[in-house]
Amino acid sequence: MLKLGGARLLDDRDASAVEAALAEAPVAGCMVSARVEIAGLEPWRLGGELWGIERGLLRGGRLDGLCFAGPNLIPLRGSSSEWRVFADRALRRRRMCSSLVGPAEQVLGLWSELAGEWDTPREIRDHQPLLAMSGQPRVTPDPLVRRVRPDELNRYLPAAVAMFTEEVGVDPGLEDGGAAYRARVAELIAAGRAFARFEGDEVVFKAEIGAMSNAVGQIQGVWVHPERRGEGLGATGTAAVVDTLVNRLDRTASLYVNAYNLPACAAYRRIGFREVGSYATVLF
Structure with missing residues (x-):
């Protein structure tokens, strides 16, 4: 597997960069944002690790790659280069997650790097429409719920x-x-x-x-x-x-x-x- 540098373990010093990255896709990143807003970025509070890749030299700049590694592996940002780097980091230890989940392009791209290295999955759901709404429901809500x-x-x-x-x-x-x-x-x-x-x-x-x-x-x-x-x-x-x-x-x-x-x-x-x-x- 081609190695292109490494993914850095993020911590509270990276809060502004992570906040900016998550703000660009608030619906897609909700699962990770919810954790970060409550616990910060330190792994012992977060319940997992947040990995980041930045091509610039200065810490705190734009994150070109972002991935949460915990009970689920959730890649949120990156392209083929970043997927290879995240896969390299994930393969340094045994599989800890029960699933890969998140934006389809990121998940399927990362899985293409991990397939053959990890055990065969039970199922791959490659298209799950992500839906959102911020207005009144068009269906009358059930008053008994x-x-x-x-x-x-x-x-x-x-x-x-x-x-x-x-x-x-x-x-x-x-x-x-x-x-x-x-x-x-x-x-x-x-x-x-x-x-x-x-x-x-x-x-x-x-x-x-x-x-x-x-x-x-x-x-x-x-x-x-x-x-x-x-x-x-x-x-x-x-x-x-x-x-x-x-x-x-x-x-x-x-x-x-x-x-x-x-x-x-x-x-x-x-x-x-x-x-x-x-x-x-x-x-x-």
């Missing part, structure tokens, strides 16, 4: 597990009995970022704001009970989460969706989402 309370974790969790298993193809309880996933769901509930429509003790719609920066909230985990699909609950429920993000939290609402999920794509268009880019995901 609300924030999940902490004491409702046990009622909410089965729906979250079902969604994860259906979407990712892996039961989140297999590795550690579900402790880590349960803790993550509990964290989202405690932060007021898990939403559901309950009917009795059963969840018939759920969604979460998985990442939230100062400008953007990224919706994830949209799910409708299998016996209630086709009733429009996905559209009206998602509209309720959009309404919270746009009108109460003053954020742009965003999400990404598998292009082959035609019913979901149609529902999001009805709500008012527009395509602003494309994501890709490599799942291990």
Whole structure:
């Protein structure tokens, strides 16, 4: 593999350069921005490393390459030269991430450098439209969709597990009995970022704001009970989460969706989402 210099581990001294890079693509970079705004750039607080490449001689200048390496590997900026450098750094240690995810050009470019060196992925989703909206939803929000309370974790969790298993193809309880996933769901509930429509003790719609920066909230985990699909609950429920993000939290609402999920794509268009880019995901 061709080596072109190295990717530098960024820290708090690089804050202004990172902030400028992330501000250029606030929707695409929401997952990383949300972490950086809360924790800064030091790896022990960030929960991962932020790698940067700058062609200039002065620290703090424009970043030509930017990549987050943590539970997910998220390349945000670069071209073929930067992808080779990031791949070289990633290959210095065993694979730590469960996926590559982010802007499609970056993810697929980086994966082209890693393929054959890392183990074969379970699935490659090479086109996931990245959607955003900052206005009123065109679909009337479901008034019964609300924030999940902490004491409702046990009622909410089965729906979250079902969604994860259906979407990712892996039961989140297999590795550690579900402790880590349960803790993550509990964290989202405690932060007021898990939403559901309950009917009795059963969840018939759920969604979460998985990442939230100062400008953007990224919706994830949209799910409708299998016996209630086709009733429009996905559209009206998602509209309720959009309404919270746009009108109460003053954020742009965003999400990404598998292009082959035609019913979901149609529902999001009805709500008012527009395509602003494309994501890709490599799942291990």
